[in-house]
Amino acid sequence: MKRDAIMLRPEDNVATALRDLEEGSVAVVGVMEDCREVTMGQTVNYGHKFAVRDIAQGEDVLKYGEVIGRATAAIPTGTHAHVHNIESLRGRGDRKVA
Amino acid sequence: MEFMGYRRSNGSVGTRNYVGVLATVVCANETAASIADKVDGAVSFTHQQGCCQTPVDVDRVTNTLIGLGRNPNLAAVLLVSLGCESTNVARVAEEIRASGKRVETIVVQPTGGYFRTVAEGALLVQDMVMEASQVQRTPCTAADLVLGLKCGSSDTTSGLGPNPALGFATDLTVGHGGSVVLGEVTEFIGAEHILARHAKDEAMGQKIVDLVARMEARAMSAGCDIRGGQPTGGNIKGGLTTIEEKSLGAIAKAGTAPIQAVYEYGEQPTVKGLVVMDSPGREPELLTGLASAGCNVICFTTGLGAPQGFPFVPVIKITGNERTQERLRDHIDLSVSGVIDGTETLPQAGQRIFDEMLRVANGKGTKAELSGYTRAMDIYMIGPVI
Known part of the structure; x- marks a missing residue:
């Protein structure tokens, strides 16, 4: 089956779009040898990520089976996951205690 | 070979x-x-x-x-x-x-x-x-390769296709007795625990973690969130959200070979195999550092399309972004987008990169060389200009 998006590890909670995915469409998400379907809650462009399950505010965001940041707002399934709702936990000079 | x-x-x-x-x-x-x-x-x-x-x-x-x-x-x-x-x-x-x-x-x-x-x-x-001009080329082997690794203008395709494919080419180079230099320490942030596991022993793993801590402290000394600088505005446009995500994709270039040593910027390795060299991610400083380390060929993966080459070391541009491959044909030497759409495996793509490296080592011109786009150079400084 042609994949519309890819998850690197089964435990990941975001997938990467391999084409522009329209709101309301059903995306085929490849994960290792398997596929699953996610209904897009929002249009997500090529190369960008979306949640493959509901992610709560404060939850770790996982890609490659590793933590890539923390959700700063709830990210519902099928919606865009990016800088507007994920913060980095590293290189945070703004949080440094003097 | x-x-x-x-x-x-x-x-x-x-x-x-x-x-x-x-x-x-x-x-x-x-x-x-x-x-x-x-x-x-x-x-x-x-x-x-x-x-x-x-x-x-x-x-x-x-x-x-x-x-x-x-x-x-x-x-x-x-x-x-x-x-x-x-x-x-x-x-x-x-x-x-x-x-x-x-x-x-x-x-x-x-x-x-x-x-x-x-x-x-x-x-x-x-x-x-x-x-x-009187010096002749003579037969050499892959053991004579000193490969420098670089990724630039990365997007989310970089970590899915070209970086892991380059990792296979890294493994092939090391397997044939050659050397590989991995820099871009900023782009280890969030992935250093994985690299440390690839170190030849625990002490070397700790050296990698310490190197990253030094780089992160330096970045944080500006007193702000590094996002926007790392990942760059372009990376973010390409879909990369955090430095952790960028790093996890970037380190795939290193493949699976054990890391033999950690060097300061520009230092020439005294051991064969895969080594780490301190350096930032920016092209002029990194390409110069790799050249100073003695690299005779550089593989450079890109998502959105980075044009930079170096004056005297050939730089091979590899992308996994099918749009970049079309738009920026004058900069891209090799496409591995088949890895992402499922028409090529990572080992196959890695082999193609390795074969291209040998052709370029043998004298085949790269796009950067042929267009004269070879002026990305500067030396990475530690302290202030005074």
Whole structure:
């Protein structure tokens, strides 16, 4: 089956779009040898990520089976996951205690 | 696994055979560039450093120029000095000469200015190129490759296709007895625990973690969130959200070989196999560091399309972004987008990268070389300009 998006590890909670995915469409998400379907809650462009399950505010965001940041707002399934709702936990000079 | 290369008297192998005209200070750039422009077969290295810096950076400039001059892709070297800089020009000449190649020095102030120095320098370089042009390529093997790794203008395709494919090419290079240098320490942040597991032993793993901590502390000393600087605005446009995500994709270039050693910026490895070199992610400083480390070929993956090359080390551009491959054909040497759409496996793509590396080592021109897009160069500094 042609994949519309890819998850690197089964435990990941975001997938990467391999084409522009329209709101309301059903995306085929490849994960290792398997596929699953996610209904897009929002249009997500090529190369960008979306949640493959509901992610709560404060939850770790996982890609490659590793933590890539923390959700700063709830990210519902099928919606865009990016800088507007994920913060980095590293290189945070703004949080440094003097 | 052979290619024809230029074996130098110290045993190192060049994939190119230029005469290098190296400015020893920013103030000699115009003179060095003009001299190299006058003679076919000469290339210049220019940069923004060499004066009004703390001693640690003066040493850094001196050592990097030594490393560049010793790079086997240079048959001979002309140093172009202004005359009053901080760089230790005598030591640069002496240590490059110790590698067995001809080194000449020309100094602008006593020679009598730009025009006279260009004329005298061009005469010297013409003679050096004449000598160098008589060196023949001889059979070499993949064990003679010193591969530098780089990714730039990354997007989310970088970590899905070209970086892991390059990781396979890294493994092939190491498997054939060659050397591979991994830099871009900023892009280890969030992935250092994985690299540390690849270190040959626990102490080496700790060195990697410490190197990343030093880089992160330096980045954080500006007092702000590094996002926007790392990942860059372009990375973010391409879909990369955090430095952790960028790093996890970037380190895939290193493959699975054990990391044998950790080096300071521009230092030349004394061991074979995969090594880590301190450096930032930005192209001019990183490409210069790899050249100073002795790399004779560089593989550079890109998502959105990075055009940069280096004056005397061929840089092979690899993308996994099918749109970039179409739009930026004048910059992209190899596409591995099949890995992402499922029409090619990672080992197949890795083998293609490795084969292309050998062809380029053998003399095939890269897109950056053929378009003259080869001026991404500067030396990575530690302290302030004073």
